[in-house]
Amino acid sequence: MVGTVGADSYGAQLRNNLSAHGVDVSGVDVRDGLKTGIALIVVDKPSGExxxxxxxxxxxxxxxxxxxxxxxxxxxxxxxLLIMQLEIPLETVLAALAAARKEGVSVLLNPAPAQRLLDAAYDGLAHLVVNETEAAMLGGVDVSVLDTSSGCESVARWFVEKGVRNVIITLGGRGVYFMNGGSSGKRGLVPAEKAKVVDTTAAGDTFVGQYALDVVVDGEAFDIEAAVRKANKAAAKTVERVGAQDSIPWRDELVGL
Structure with a gap:
């Protein structure tokens, strides 16, 4: 993992927790005089949103x-595979994309919090994972466009035409729309898994993690539809639990799903 934290208790806690779970944190710099980034998560109990x-x-x-x-x-x-989001400066994201392109490293971009991107960000991007709000903002359309499969297809195709090879649009309780812009040309809507929703926090992160695992493990045999289905099931496990990191399932919990 590459990033920066402050020289405070939050930074130490984050680095120690990642390291204890086998993550290489040698690329996470500790900066004196800075505070570690934090997020306050508010959960609506009736809906879990x-x-x-x-x-x-x-x-x-x-x-x-x-x-x-x-x-x-x-x-x-x-x-x-390089996985990035937009909680670091956009200029940094674009520089990392350029460096990855130069090194021949595939990139998965989960552009959250969403902001409009230059066309160069999409050129050669291997995987783009967005929710419906992010897809609408990036695609310059009203979010209602994504209420139908045809609308999802048109937005996904817009990304493909910009140079993205695989587009994933998560639609909450409606499921996930996917499109491959390469030789397989696979596309479609995978319905949502049945789940007792307690807390939706980290559902998207879990989805990205499981999907990325398939990208890396399967290599040239990667099947976008199969990966989306597995990622969907992993995310469904997450929403049945309270918390962020603690709610993410272990790999062995997903065997047989």
Missing amino acids: NRIILSPEANHALHAKDFKTGGLTQKLGKVD
Whole structure:
């Protein structure tokens, strides 16, 4: 994992927790004089839906120059897939995309919190994972367009025409729409899994994690539809539990699903 935290108790807690679960945190810098980014999550108990109030703090100390000089660019040559979101400066994201493209590293972008992107961000992007609100904002359409499968298809195709190879649009209780812009040309809507929704926090993160695992493990045999179905089931497990990191299922919990 690459990022920055403050020299405070939150930063130490985050690094220690990741390390205890086998994550290499040597790329997570500790910056003196900065506070670790935090998020306040408010959950509506009747529906399980959440709202997140983000304070980026040290997240914004990861700069574009870190991917243009020093050791971070070299790290990209050693990974199978680079996963990014937009809780770091957009300029940094674009610099990392460029570095990954130069090193031949595939990228999965989950552009949240959503903001409009330059066309260059989509060019050659292997995987784009968005929810319906993000898809509408990035695609420049009203979110109601995504109420139908044909609307989802038109928005997904817009991304494909910009250069994205695989587009995933999560639709909450309606399921997930997917489209492959490559040789398979697979597309369609995978219905939502049945679940007793307690807390939707981390459902999207779980989806991305399971999907990314299939991308890396399956390699050239990767099947977008199969990956979406497995990721959907993993996310359904998450929403049945309270919390963020603690609600994410272990891989062995998904065997046989």
